[in-house]
Amino acid sequence: MTSLTDTLKKITMKIDNLDVEHGYLVNSSGKILFKTTDNKERNVWIGDKLANLTSNVITDSTFIHNHPVNYFVGNIPVLSSLSVNDLATNAAYDMNATIAVDPVYIYTVKRPKSGYGKFVNRTFTKYYWDISDKLQDEMKKQILDGKLNIREYEENLEHLVAKQVCTHFGWIYSRTKNPYSDFKISLKGEVLQYADIPKWIKQSKNPNKKKLIESYRQKFMAVMNRNPELKEFYDYPKK
Numbered sequence: 001m002t003s004l005t006d007t008l009k010k011i012t013m014k015i016d017n018l019d020v021e022h023g024y025l026v027n028s029s030g031k032i033l034f035k036t037t038d039n040k041e042r043n044v045w046i047g048d049k050l051a052n053l054t055s056n057v058i059t060d061s062t063f064i065h066n067h068p069v070n071y072f073v074g075n076i077p078v079l080s081s082l083s084v085n086d087l088a089t090n091a092a093y094d095m096n097a098t099i100a101v102d103p104v105y106i107y108t109v110k111r112p113k114s115g116y117g118k119f120v121n122r123t124f125t126k127y128y129w130d131i132s133d134k135l136q137d138e139m140k141k142q143i144l145d146g147k148l149n150i151r152e153y154e155e156n157l158e159h160l161v162a163k164q165v166c167t168h169f170g171w172i173y174s175r176t177k178n179p180y181s182d183f184k185i186s187l188k189g190e191v192l193q194y195a196d197i198p199k200w201i202k203q204s205k206n207p208n209k210k211k212l213i214e215s216y217r218q219k220f221m222a223v224m225n226r227n228p229e230l231k232e233f234y235d236y237p238k239k
Helices: 004-015 055-059 084-092 121-144 150-169 209-226 228-233
Strands: 023-026 032-036 062-066 097-101 105-110 172-177
Touching (some): 004 097, 084 097, 084 105, 084 121, 084 150, 105 150, 121 150, 121 209, 150 172, 209 228
Parallel strands (some): 062 097
Antiparallel strands (some): 023 062
């Protein structure tokens, strides 16, 4: 007999490295209630399908979907935890859990024993984006101050936002390594050509900006010198 854990494992292994989002609603017994895709990289809408189900069926269910890794800053993959819409939909429909998977992590939000309480989307959304703006500002400053690198920023920003938001509302959130994937993030740092350096770094008034950009230039040129056959593909400014 198939269990919920078995079904979620099979789905994760099937969708964690797809280029567009696919979603599945699964009940507590591991039965797939529906599967869907909008064939988009950053969206899969399930409201119309949930409308066809009774509230007790939805409350018992877990929604699992993938977050494609299609966005990069230079050679750095941009990883995305549960989005504001993922979290809001989960609470608004009183689902047991919502899961997002990618080749690196599995992100989960679960209903606490006390329930989600009275959910007000406007209040929730404002809090989410306030936290997102605050963490972005803090982490960008850490990058310019040399205390954080861009890889860590792109890997953890949405995760830290989701974690702080869920803690505030008393929801159960976790991020675990995806045990079914062999995808690896390079720990050698970030190698960015000038065009890949984020605009907010180039436009910053932080006195460390020039030093940071120069460090990226040196790393990039070191790669070009080791691999001269690549030079014809890049246009990089001299000092």
